[in-house]
Amino acid sequence: MRCKNCKQLFEPVRFNQKYCFDPECVKVWVTTEQDKQWKKKKAKLKVELMTKKDYEKILQQLVNKYVRMRDEGQPCISCQKPIKGKMDAGHLYAVGNYPSVRFNLKNINGQCINCNQYNGGAINDYRLNFVLKYSREDLEELDILAHQQRQYSVTEIKEMIHEFKELTKNF
Numbered sequence: 204m205r206c207k208n209c210k211q212l213f214e215p216v217r218f219n220q221k222y223c224f225d226p227e228c229v230k231v232w233v234t235t236e237q238d239k240q241w242k243k244k245k246a247k248l249k250v251e252l253m254t255k256k257d258y259e260k261i262l263q264q265l266v267n268k269y270v271r272m273r274d275e276g277q278p279c280i281s282c283q284k285p286i287k288g289k290m291d292a293g294h295l296y297a298v299g300n301y302p303s304v305r306f307n308l309k310n311i312n313g314q315c316i317n318c319n320q321y322n323g324g325a326i327n328d329y330r331l332n333f334v335l336k337y338s339r340e341d342l343e344e345l346d347i348l349a350h351q352q353r354q355y356s357v358t359e360i361k362e363m364i365h366e367f368k369e370l371t372k373n374f
Contacts, residue, residue: 208232258360259305265367266306267292272374274313280332281318281325291319295329296349303353306363309337309345 204215206223208231213223222232270292279286280293293314296304304310312333318325333342355363 255357255360258357258364259355262306262360262364262367263298265364265371266308266311269367269371269374270308270311270313272371273308277313279315279318280312280336281314281322281328283328283332284315286313286315289316290314291316293319293324293329295324295326295333295345297324301349302355303351304345304349306355307345307348309333309341310349312336 204213204220205211206213206225206228207221208228209223209225211223211225222228271290274280274290277286278284291314292311294305295310295312298305301310312329314324314329318328330342333345
């Protein structure tokens, strides 16, 4: 077998030995193993140190991805023009001000970049076309939900992350 570092032939003592016993090769082997261990520990620490905001960010990305997949081929909810290129997942009620409907799928619809990013969401047109897409009752229900106090727990967010991963995978 050839040493992974110096490429010299050697007789391995163990079946999974990849380095010879030359001091330089042993040093490389030890460093490589330490790097592997550190990467595993770092990944574990990263998960342990995640905050609620981190989980919310992950969930928001998954929800937006699902909405883009769901609304692909449909016109912009605000201007009703066909969406060419990238589609935004536009919220009728803004994420920061209305956490109770942040992940509500009726609150999030496919929107063109122009309406969402440059026209402040074109909310008046959004509301009019929301009624056409869903119903007046759905709009009234969303209005009520938006003004309720609702905070998601980390456990609930983790469950929703799992659900949306499945939804986007099976779409």
